[in-house]
Amino acid sequence: MIDRLSKKVVKREMNIKPQDKTIKELLLSGRQFIIPRFQREYSWDKKNYKEFLDDMLNCLIVSDGKVIYDQYFLGTMLFVGDCFEGDKSEIDVVDGQQRLTTITILFSALSDRFLQINQDTLSKQIFKYIMTKNDDGEDVRIIKSKTHYPFFAFYIQEREKTNTKKPSTEEEQCIKETYEYLYNNLSEEKLRAFLKKKYGDDNIDELNYVDILKAVRDQVLNTTFVSISTKERKQANMIFEILNAKGKNLSGVDLIKNKIFEIVNDTEPADYAEEKWKSIKNILNARNVDVGFVQFYRYFWISKYKKSNLNKLYDHFKSTIKPTNKDRYKKFLTEIEDTARIYVLTVSPERNDFQNKKEYFGLVQSIKVMSDYFNITQVRIALIALIEAKEKGIITLTQLKSMVYELENFHFSYNAICSKPTNKLEIIYSDFSISLRNCNDKIEARNIIKKLTNQLNEIYVSYQEFESEFINLTYTKKSNNPDNVITKYVVNKIASYYEGKDIFEDDGSIEHILPESNDINNNNNNNNIGNLILLEQVLNGEADCLEYIDKITVYKKSSYKWIKEFVSSNTEWSDDKIQERSKKLSEFYYTKILAKEISLNALKR
Known part of the structure; x- marks a missing residue:
């Protein structure tokens, strides 16, 4: 050295x-x-x-x-x-x-x-x-x-x-x-x-x-x-770059900040670079969630410029952001600031971000689900471009909601259910986002979105893969079961589908049709998705540990359409029906909610 x-x-x-x-x-x-x-x-x-x-x-x-x-x-x-x-x-x-x-x-x-x-x-x-x-x-x-x-x-x-x-x-x-x-x-x-x-x-x-x-x-x-x-x-500054060659001591973002502040060095009447950087940080930290700056910057970069890993961020910044002068760097800071405002909507959206308009409620829920329930961050790359495109007026609210809902369903099946790796998605989302963010034409925007849909369909999980994981979902009230969040989400989604709603309200309670405490064989079967349904909280407490024949009276008080259909189709209920129902729910979810077709061969298995 x-x-x-x-x-x-x-x-x-x-x-x-x-x-x-x-x-x-x-x-x-x-x-x-x-x-x-x-x-x-x-x-x-x-x-x-x-x-x-x-x-x-x-x-x-x-x-x-x-x-x-x-x-x-x-x-x-x-x-x-x-x-x-x-x-x-x-x-x-x-x-x-x-x-x-x-x-x-x-x-x-x-x-x-x-x-x-x-x-x-x-x-x-x-x-x-x-x-x-x-x-x-x-x-x-x-x-x-x-x-x-x-x-x-x-x-x-x-x-x-x-x-x-x-x-x-x-x-x-x-x-x-x-x-x-x-x-x-x-x-x-x-x-x-x-x-x-x-x-x-x-x-x-x-x-x-x-x-x-x-x-x-x-x-x-x-x-x-x-x-x-x-x-x-x-x-x-030159020695600083040498000492931190290849980002070994500092992250690429630190080196980028150093370079920007070196060029944008105006401090009167105000320190432009510092005020912009502070504004970006304040936007990202305004909500009670952990928004990592390095991850944000990387997603900003690969959503607008080019695919890049952490070690290449600084090199790509130097080779891409030209000319190296105050005006270009000031514009670059504004780009980061504008993206930060959108980025927080992809991490922790709130209804008041959209003036509490009901037509946005489903959009907010879908984004929150991907972030909070599925723990997917890569999708934010695509969401940045989609929300920006709506603000630019090149896609409609209907197009935005439709694509976000499609992304929610994709990540549910691909990640939440089948636990597939997300590394291949980053390049797909990066290409999509760069294209859409550089687009100013409605027809071109529609074609870019259609291309993304086709790419996701090419890697969509098959029904066989989906069913093999879905039928093993469980929910228990006795412990912190890792499946609880996803299983509750599934039950809420099915109930919402029956009600004809785009969103689900967290006002119901997971009901074990055969009581969880009555798992005679101790095989966890009573916690299986095939033994679960959504019931009003008051009625759930009333049904409690009753035998199924006695629960029917309680179920008939429910206003939920799913419960009504279940009662009309099942005059009795036993342990041996749980697995069969789990497969029926899997098929229902795949065809009705995910809106995917199942091949005849898959159904004949």
């Missing part, structure tokens, strides 16, 4: 200064480290901060009743400005912000642990690595970032923690979870247990808890890293 870097430096006549330094030297340099606007927010998850703490603890050496630190290398950090020589000015952190933020959180947790055991001096002393003072004696935060201010300042960088508030963003929640994990795992019990696995009970029991905490502090402070400093932003 150094050789490659050197070649680039010579060619461009760069002025960079690599130095071996410790964390202690960095944090006592008197500088304030600014995390620039283009850097990703703090995003380390449990795997990352657990690994960091484990590495620190694994380095500790216990010998002769003492615990001491050992050598540890933390990698490379990249800065704009000189961290160790010259004026004590602000320093921009180009690469290393995740590690420095985590170290600051760890020191805050250590300070609180010292305070808990009445080691006030040690608690105060460690805060000099979190807060420094300027020449006027005023407190200065060593790490400063716009994105997590003021939460980080109050929750981590204030020793008294008097102004703590609940996290309101994904980043703030991440900071809180990191602190809580580190604080909990710095407890005396946890630290001793960790060290005992390595050194045994006798060696650890004689250690003082304060000394263990001090050793953890010293281990972090004496951790070494390579500091690379440069005076020019452009040089830093």
Whole structure:
């Protein structure tokens, strides 16, 4: 890496200064480290901060009743400005912000642990690595970032923690979870247990808890890293790309953001890039659901430009978004923002997204089913294009609803029932979405949708495949059965079909015709789809564990058409009829709800 870097430096006549330094030297340099606007927010998850703490603890050496630190290398950090020589000015952190933020959180947790055991001096002393003072004696935060201010300042960088508030963003929640994990795992019990696995009970029991905490502090402070400093932003950005070649350290989205912010660098009268990026994040986080930004961006990209895996996103961005200037990049940010607004409708749609108009209720339900019941994300690629096409006026609401309903049925049979892999669908949906998003003609749009329908029909599950899985669906009220969600969905869909409704209301209850508690053979047969039907909740409680002959009286009170048909066709009911009915329901669902034909050979089996 150094050789490659050197070649680039010579060619461009760069002025960079690599130095071996410790964390202690960095944090006592008197500088304030600014995390620039283009850097990703703090995003380390449990795997990352657990690994960091484990590495620190694994380095500790216990010998002769003492615990001491050992050598540890933390990698490379990249800065704009000189961290160790010259004026004590602000320093921009180009690469290393995740590690420095985590170290600051760890020191805050250590300070609180010292305070808990009445080691006030040690608690105060460690805060000099979190807060420094300027020449006027005023407190200065060593790490400063716009994105997590003021939460980080109050929750981590204030020793008294008097102004703590609940996290309101994904980043703030991440900071809180990191602190809580580190604080909990710095407890005396946890630290001793960790060290005992390595050194045994006798060696650890004689250690003082304060000394263990001090050793953890010293281990972090004496951790070494390579500091690379440069005076020019452009040089830093180029080095940043080299250090993160092929996305090994940062995701493609982080590199894309870095590139956009480098070009769209207007900060007056407002920071255009930052405000747009913030708007995109706010749109995605506005609902109480987990909308991953990386997945969103990738689906945005492959729905509009070209199929791309995560590792190729940055390369494809550079080769596709031309020319490389402010106007094109500003337009690109607007494209992302517009797609974000549509994307949340594909993840967690609400009726009020469509002004609570009844004609949209079925559409909302179909999208929610695919997301919440089937856990299908790839379909969002197609849904983005379909919703956008409706907004552009090149497809009608009827066309939109029809295609979304078709997608719901496809994914029910293909994924929810038959558990087929979704990898081949991504390229189908990408091609469809790119074509439709670049289309401005109604006839062409209709043909694009027809092509997608034909492609899905080519891979539609056969009736034999469908039936073999469908007849094994079960529902139980006794435990968290994985099948419950899909089986309840099936029962609701059949009941809605009988009522002639596009949507199902969650006002009914799953009724076990033969009571679930009466499964004499203990073979789970009474939980099978063939023994289930939808009944009003009040009547379900009334029927409870009655014998079927007595349940008929209760069933006759129901207003549900499916129940009425069942009672008229079944004067008696027994265990041996369940399997036969499950096959009939399978055939009914495939032909009536999925509207698919069954070959004669399949019926003769």
